[in-house]
Amino acid sequence: MREKTMKLVVTFHTTAGAMAMEKLCRKEGIEGRIIPVPRCITSDCGMAWCAPLEARGDIERAVEGRDIDLAGYHEVMV
Amino acid sequence: MIYLDNAATTLRKPDCVAQAVCAALGSFGNDGRGVHAGALSASRIIYETRERLASLLGCARADHVVFTANSTEALNIAINGALGAGDHVLSTDLEHNSVLRPLYRLQQERGAAVDFLHADTVGRIDYDDFERLLKPNTRAVVCTHASNLVGNMLDIARIGKFAKEHGLLFIVDASQTAGAYPVDMERMGIDVLCFTGHKSLMGPQGTGGLCIREGVELRRWKVGGSGVKTFLTEHPGELPTRLEAGTLNGHGIAGLHAALGFIESVGVEAIHAHEIALMRRFYGAVRGIEGVTVYGDFETDARAPIVALNVRSYASDEVADELSEVYGIATRAGAHCAPRLHCALGTREQGAVRFSFGYFNTEDEVDAAAEAVRRIAQ
Numbered sequence: 285m286r287e288k289t290m291k292l293v294v295t296f297h298t299t300a301g302a303m304a305m306e307k308l309c310r311k312e313g314i315e316g317r318i319i320p321v322p323r324c325i326t327s328d329c330g331m332a333w334c335a336p337l338e339a340r341g342d343i344e345r346a347v348e349g350r351d352i353d354l355a356g357y358h359e360v361m362v
Numbered sequence: 363m364i365y366l367d368n369a370a371t372t373l374r375k376p377d378c379v380a381q382a383v384c385a386a387l388g389s390f391g392n393d394g395r396g397v398h399a400g401a402l403s404a405s406r407i408i409y410e411t412r413e414r415l416a417s418l419l420g421c422a423r424a425d426h427v428v429f430t431a432n433s434t435e436a437l438n439i440a441i442n443g444a445l446g447a448g449d450h451v452l453s454t455d456l457e458h459n460s461v462l463r464p465l466y467r468l469q470q471e472r473g474a475a476v477d478f479l480h481a482d483t484v485g486r487i488d489y490d491d492f493e494r495l496l497k498p499n500t501r502a503v504v505c506t507h508a509s510n511l512v513g514n515m516l517d518i519a520r521i522g523k524f525a526k527e528h529g530l531l532f533i534v535d536a537s538q539t540a541g542a543y544p545v546d547m548e549r550m551g552i553d554v555l556c557f558t559g560h561k562s563l564m565g566p567q568g569t570g571g572l573c574i575r576e577g578v579e580l581r582r583w584k585v586g587g588s589g590v591k592t593f594l595t596e597h598p599g600e601l602p603t604r605l606e607a608g609t610l611n612g613h614g615i616a617g618l619h620a621a622l623g624f625i626e627s628v629g630v631e632a633i634h635a636h637e638i639a640l641m642r643r644f645y646g647a648v649r650g651i652e653g654v655t656v657y658g659d660f661e662t663d664a665r666a667p668i669v670a671l672n673v674r675s676y677a678s679d680e681v682a683d684e685l686s687e688v689y690g691i692a693t694r695a696g697a698h699c700a701p702r703l704h705c706a707l708g709t710r711e712q713g714a715v716r717f718s719f720g721y722f723n724t725e726d727e728v729d730a731a732a733e734a735v736r737r738i739a740q
Contacts, residue, residue: 306406
């Protein structure tokens with residue numbers, strides 16, 4: 285297994301929300317990728333956006349004013 | 363075969379549609395079920411298809427575009443999800459059974475009331491009837507954008523204004539117009555727009571959906587697999603998941619995605635202009651033939667590219683069969699799932715022969731069809 289590090293994980297209510305985030309981050313040049321929602325956040329299924337901790341400010345600015353179905357920000361070992 | 367049954371489905375699609383479906387069949391996993399490359403390939407294309415539809419149809423949010431199998435399913439979700447006992451609904455004689463039967467069932471099973479604006483013998487409604495039929499418990503207007511039988515278009519912006527003034531939900535069936543005529547939910551005041559993917563959107567059969575204005579809440583109609591919130595006993599409430607239980611038709615949606623790209627590149631206005639020019643050419647050629655009766659309102663080009671006609675007192679199915687067997691021309695005879703409008707036109711018994719034109723039809727095909735009608739009428 286790969287070594288875990290502390291990362292920012294953004295969760296969504298829907299798959300469409302995760303897809304909107306991926307597209308936005310790609311457009312804005314924000315580092316990150318789609319991962320399964322870590323079970324330490326919820327044992328439900330779903331997609332999350334995983335990014336370096338320092339990307340949080342860029343992400344928050346990018347989503348501001350946009351209709352992205354965002355559920356929450358988490359800092360977890362993944 | 364000369365295919366002039368585009369109001370039923372567009373048989374000829376842009377080449378990119380079949381290519382996209384084939385590519386998806388070889389590469390798609392299941393949207394929202396996992397994050398491996400296959401699942402993400404499906405999720406990305408499906409999301410981008412929502413974006414393209416939202417852009418084309420004037421829906422403010424891509425995640426408020428919900429996929430269904432067709433317009434009928436979308437209309438059932440909208441009508442049953444928004445309306446119920448004690449509600450009064452306004453609709454029109456121009457409707458297809460995909461609107462009529464859900465409304466009739468609402469009357470029969472839930473005690474709702476429905477009034478229909480009557481069409482005249484040309485298939486036109488009197489817009490003042492909306493005011494006349496309004497009741498204190500009127501909750502919604504449900505109507506088509508264009509008749510699938512004669513092509514007459516309703517003034518959706520005008521009806522949307524009426525609905526807004528009276529606080530009514532406005533549900534529109536855009537089966538005959540999405541992709542072939544400018545549709546703008548916001549500008550037209552539409553709350554729920556129902557579309558099918560396989561007609562003027564030129565995508566595969568088995569694709570369709572609803573565009574929902576933000577703040578409009580529709581009851582869930584089916585519940586089940588969602589790929590998210592697995593341990594909730596209730597199906598998730600956020601759109602689009604709220605109304606999309608089960609695996610989507612990802613392969614079909616990939617085809618629709620490609621079709622939307624084609625429509626974007628050509629332009630809806632250019633598609634409409636081409637189709638209406640063909641319709642005008644055909645209408646001009648057949649309207650004067652002795653024994654031919656053409657139905658519908660041709661005073662404006664704000665219509666779907668449809669010409670419905672009869673030849674003498676011949677049964678419409680016999681004329682359509684003659685066109686098919688002798689001339690190789692595909693049309694649609696009968697009642698077209700539009701019973702109220704056939705009654706208004708006086709064609710309940712005879713039915714009508716519907717010629718409907720698409721982007722890939724040519725003037726030569728139109729001329730051949732008109733000549734066939736002329737010969738049959740001799």
